[in-house]
Amino acid sequence: MRIKPFEYHAASDLREAxxxxxxxGADARALAGGTDLVLAMKHKAVLPKKVVSLHRITEMAAINTEGDEIKIGALATHSELAAHLELQKVVPILCQAVxxxxxxxxxxxxxxxxxLAHASPAADSAAPLLALDATLVTTSPSxxxxxxxxxxxxxxGATILHPGQIIKEIIILRPQGRSSGRYLKLMRKRAVDLSQAGVAFQAELDPAxxxxxxxAIGxxxxxxxxxxxPEAEGMLEGLSCAEALKKIPSVARAVVAATSPIDDIRASAAYRKLVAEAFFKQAAQEVLTSLTAG
Amino acid sequence: MPKIQIVGRSYPQIDGMEKATGRTRFASDIKLAGMLHARVLRSPYPHARILNIDTSRAKALPGVKAVVTYADTPGIKFGPRSDDWTIFADDKVRFCGDEVAAVAAVDEDTAEEALELIRVEYEELPFVESPLEALKPGAPLVHEDHPGNVAAEFKVEAGDVDRALANSHVVCEESFYTNQTYQAYLEPMGAVADVDLAGRITLYAGNQIPSMIRVPYAKALGLTLDQVRVVLPDYGGGFGAKMETNTHLVAMLLAQKTGRPVRHFNTRHDDFIAGNPRVPMYIDIKLGADKEGVITGKEVKVIGDAGARIVYSQIIVATACYRVDSLYRFKNVRAKGITAYTNTVPTSCFRGFGNTQATFVLESAMDILAHKLGMDPAEMRVKNSIGPDSVSVHGWKINSCGLKECVEEATKMSGWAEKKAKKRPLKGIGLSCCNHVSGNRAFAREFDGGAGIVRIGRDGRISVYHGESDMGQGQKTVYAQIAAETLGVPLDWVSVMQVDTDISPWGFGSFATRGTLMGGNGVLAASKDAFIKLAQVAADMMESNVDDVVCEGGRFYVKGSPDKSLDFKEVALNATDSNHGSPVMGTGFYDPPTVLPDPKTKQGNISPAYPFGCQIAEVEVDPTTGKVTVTNFVAAHDVGRAINPMALEGQIQGGVAQGLGWTLMENMVTNKGKVANANFLDYLIPTALDMPPVEPKLIEPYEPNGPYGAKGIGEPAINPTMSAITNAIYDATGVRITELPVSPEKLLAEMEKLKGSHEG
Structure with missing residues (x-):
């Protein structure tokens, strides 16, 4: 479990990084929090020649919620996001998930x-950000x-980023109408576990x-x-909350139909599907009920 | 006599502040000048013949000081209780993780790099990973000299079981399986070995049996016992696992080869795949009762998995066969245990030592019978409870016994009666009892007991020497309390010294819940001896009779005249000066009234005292995920008189946490001969958030054989936890758990099946 020798640089700005x-090229890795990368290096799953730390680029950790575009710096930590009062108001689903x-x-x-860059299929931030139609601003020398x-x-574990390209920030459009969201995560214990299934449900009402x-279902x-x-989402869009609540069981089946989970030591595919269906029902019920309540 | 002041009071552990502030130097913190670092190359196959090992490239790597394989060992077969160990694999590897070669180098990076340069040619062999498969005719043999893969057999019988079962009103017949779990101590196994010019080895190793461990180690290295010295640093937990391990011998062998100190600690991965995890067991039980709920007879068959060599598995299987028979007033019992070799990691001691497995089974069966009879499970326990001053079916002499009081207190604290009466959907409450030992005569064969040395210096400082092992459970504090109480001084005048086999008494160590009783009685005897010697000096100084002298709060006085007193330190100074520098030395030992079980009948008395307990769990089951949440927990334990209540409560809470983990999540998964989850990501242990409030209750009958009336707590704290939870799951769902752990997926499937059968 020893890390192989590597060259380390702490970049002073984004351009240098x-x-x-x-x-x-592919022999270099960007280091942010290090909780995935350092572990992978210990396990020799990645053997970078060079590691470029981003920690000195403090502006990359900024969270800006002022405009219609909510901008979250890629270096914002999960703790910062979870505790961010404005994010809790506007996109609570994200705070809850992280x-x-x-x-x-x-x-x-x-x-x-x-x-996001680690690209675990079970990444807890990914499902809610997908449901929030997030856009990544990436940067590279070009x-x-x-x-x-x-x-x-x-x-x-794979993304479309090419060597030298990193995520700079994440943009979420501020919901226009009243919105609500819920993320449910299947864990084998109450903390320190990867998600075996994560369901994000985000809904927004029209201006009226x-x-x-x-x-959106992530x-x-x-x-x-x-x-x-998307098919399950389409079954609910345009409906009133009362109508949507009635359709939950059939939509839940459509949600499961969209999935293709694996069997592994953590859970069987069948169990993941069963729980995802139940979690979807619970999340949709809670979200639609809260939107109904106004 | 002054009244008891220090024993019975709660104290934080005397080394607690050092540990909490990071000042303690643990075993893995030890650094000696010129020390080398070792790493082990382990087998990637569960079973394979070694055709060739080429270490030349590894030896040529700069910084590498030695590379060793079986060829570099004396080739002596050895083992704690067997002769099936070698320091490295000889002609074949027998499990994934088996030691093949080791490197000593100037640093760990170099040692690890050198491992990659060792070339081993293997010829893969068919393997067995389940004891049931291993016992089938034609199964691949783990050890050629053990036909049928039978490592050991054990039989015990008393009374007429067949008749008792035939005449029973109800019989529970059920098969159970208890899985393999890992002790998950904070600090992996390891040691630093140092060798002097005469070839004498000093081993600095966190281990539970510092004296006993020398015996097989000396044999393995072809040394005499006096050539192996063990020093016991503070270390990060053991829970039964930290006894003999090749991990230590690798360091010792490399120290011999290089003449330099060698440090070898398992990585966490290595500790998972080659530690000493719990013995998995298949247990079939038949348990009968009459109409009134009185147990008639019990028969069990146990098949235990030794893994690829015997550590202590055969004694653990034997324990699972009959220790629990002293919980109730059994008259007719029969048990057969088979310990089978498999091509998996060798298994060994884990808190409970087979009695955990057996308690899970018996207490599940008791619950089944109570339901069959329509009887309150608590009432059925009380009805069958063994009592104080009784003799069990195997001749074990029970002195103190607070089992009934444990059940009474636990049911009262948990609101048992009201909760049983008002059934709530998906919520349940379950109860389980347990017994255990405080020492195990069958384990400590040559003699049993404990010894101590108490030194009182010229400055009045008191040093207590013992031969047991504090792995964090609080033994040092208990010994300090016993010494301070007996000598009549404040607790902080006492130091409990590091175990060093050149200085300390021979102790059997910390296992079998024996530390407080055996080691404590040894320290008590030595303290009394030291007291008499010092009191004689005080008596001379006060011109009175030694029998009339007492000491309280660090001041000697003659009974009846506490106002005219002498400072303990002044007496100590006087004593040493008049003896030209020789300190006051008290020595003493405890010879327990135990009886080695008869090899045939197994009649004996393996422990001087027997602790008991009753735990009650409340659970809630999530019908969508099958997830079990333990919402409340009470644990009443007969510990004899408590010496340090705070430490006892901590031990109880820790035992429940460990048992909860085992019941709900802990599971070593072996797939194609390899441990598939050799890490804490997929080997799950509970977090603080997974724990319910655990309310301990100490039941304190005076134990005549215990120091100040005390018994032990280490193992009973976990024994009943599993069945308390699974009995509660039954109460909540109607699903009877017969296999550990309870995965949500499995429970959900069983709940669906039940639903289907009710609807159908």
Whole structure:
């Protein structure tokens, strides 16, 4: 469990960071909170020649909730997000999801950008951010590029980022109508566990507050990447909450139909599906009821 | 005599502040000048012939000081209770993790790099990973000299079981399985070994049996016992696992080869795959009762998994066969135990020593019978409870016994009667009792007991020497309390010294819940001896008779005249000066009234005292996930007279946490001969958030054989936890758990089945 020798740089700004990373190509790794990377290096799962730490680029940790675009710096830690009062008001689903990651110590160190870049199919931040239609602002020596989170993941542990390209910030559009969201996570113990199934349900009412203008379902640990369940979402959009509540059982079946989980030591595929269905029902019930209550 | 002042009072552990502030130097913190670092190359196969080992490239790596394999050992077969160990694999490897070679180098990085340069040619062999498979005809043999893979057999019988069962009103016949679990101590196993020019080895190793461990180690290295000295640093827990391990011998062998101190600690991964995890057991039980709920007879068959070599598994299986028979007034019992070799990690002691497994089974069966009879499970326990001053079916002499009081207190504290009467959906309450030992005569064979040395220096400082092992459970504090109480001085005048086998008495160590009773009685005897010697000096100084002298709060006085007193330190100074520097030395021992069980009948008396307990769990089951939440827990334990109530309560809470983990999540999974979850990501232990409030209750009957009336708590704290929880799950869901752990997925499937059968 010893880490192989490597070259370490603490980049002083973003430009320097991406420059260094692109010079080494695939042999370089960006270091944020380190909770995934250092572990992978100990296990020799990755053997970078060069590690470029981003910790000195403090502006990358900023959280800006002022405009219609909520901007979350990639280096914001899970603890910072979970405790952010404005985020708790506007996108509570995100705060709730990241507060379930790892332990206090891990949340104090691990970052939202790192969680996404690590691209675990079960990443707790991914399902709610997918449900919030998040966009990633990435940067590389050739400039900034916006990537919708929905097209970011390319497989378990894989993304479409190329060497030298890193996540700079995450943009979420402020919900226009009244909205509510809920994330439920299947764990084998009450803390310090990976999600065996994560269900994010986010819904937004039209300006009149009558119909569901937007419904989004994000799923973690249920497919090779975090996914949405667009068919299930379509079954609810345009309905009133009362109508939607009645449709929950059939929508839940459509949610499960969108998944393709694996059997492993942590849970069987059948159990993941069973729980995802139950979690969806519970999350939808809670969210739609709260929107009804006004 | 002054009244008891220090014994019976709660004290934080005397080394607690040092530990809490990070000042304690644990075993793995030890650094000696010139020390080398070792790593072990372990087998990647569960069973394979070794065709060739090429260490030349590893030896050539700069910084590497030695590379060793079986060829570098004396080739002596040895073992704690068997002769099936070698320091490295000889002609074949027998489990994934078996030691094949080791490297000593200037640092750990170099040692690890060198491992990658060792080339081993293997010829893979068919393997067995389940004891049931291993016992089938034609199964691959783990050890060629053990046909049928039978490592050991054990039989015990008393009364007429067949008749008793045939004449029973109800019989429970059920098969259970208890899985493999890992002790998950904070500090992995390891040691630093140092060798002097005469070839004498000093082993600095956190282990539970510092004296006994020398015997097989000396044999393995072809040394005499006096050539192996063990020093016991503070260490990070053991729970039964930290006894003999090749991990230590690797350091010793490399120290011999290099002439330099060698440090070898398992990585956590290595500790998982080659530690000493719990013995998995298949246990079939038949338990009968009459109409009134009085137990008629019991028969059990146990098949235990030794893994690839015997550590203590055969004694653990034997324990599972009959120790629990002293919980109730059994008259007719029969048990057969088979310990089977498999190509898996060798298994050994884990808090409870087979009695945990047996208690889970018996207390589940008791619950089944109580339900069959429509009887309150608590009432059935009380009805059958063994009492004080009685003799059990195997001849074990029970002196103090607070079992009935434990049941009474636990049911009262938990609101048992009201909760049983008012059934709430998916909520349940379950009860389980337990017994245990405080010492195990069958384990300590040559003699049993404990000894102590108490030194009173010229400055009045008191040093207590013992031969047991404090792995964090609080033994040092208990010994300090006993010495301070007996000498009549404040607690902080007493130091409990590090165990060093060149200085300390021979102690059997910390297992079998024996530390407080055996070691405590040894310290008590030595303290009394020291007191008499010092009191004689005080008597001379006060011109009175030694029998009339007492000491209280560090002042000697003649009975009846506490106002004319002498400072203890002044007496100590006087004593040493008049003896030209020789300190006051008290020595003493405890010879317990135990009887080694007869090899045939197993009649004997293996412990001088027997602790008891009753635990009650409340659970809630989530019908969508099958997840069990333990919502409340009470644990009443007969500990004899409590010496340090705070430490006892901590031990009880820790035992319940460990038992809760075992019941609900802990499971070593072996897949194709490999441990599939050799890490804390997938080997789950409960977090603080998973724990309910655990309310301990101490029941304190005076135990005539205990120091100040005390018995032990270490193992009874976990024994009843599993069945308390699974009996509560039955109460909540109607699902009878016969296999540990209770995975939510399995429970949910069983609940669905029940629903189907009710609807159908």
């Amino acid at each position: 991406v420059q260094m990373l692109s010079e080494e 507060s379930l990651i790892g332990s206090w110590q891990i949340r104090n160190s691990a970052t939202i950008g790192g969680n 400039g900034d590029e916006n990537i919708p989170l929905a097209s970011f993941f390319s497989g378990p 507050g009558e119909k569901l203008a937007k419904v 799923l973690g640990g249920m497919a090779p990447t975090p996914i949405r369940a």
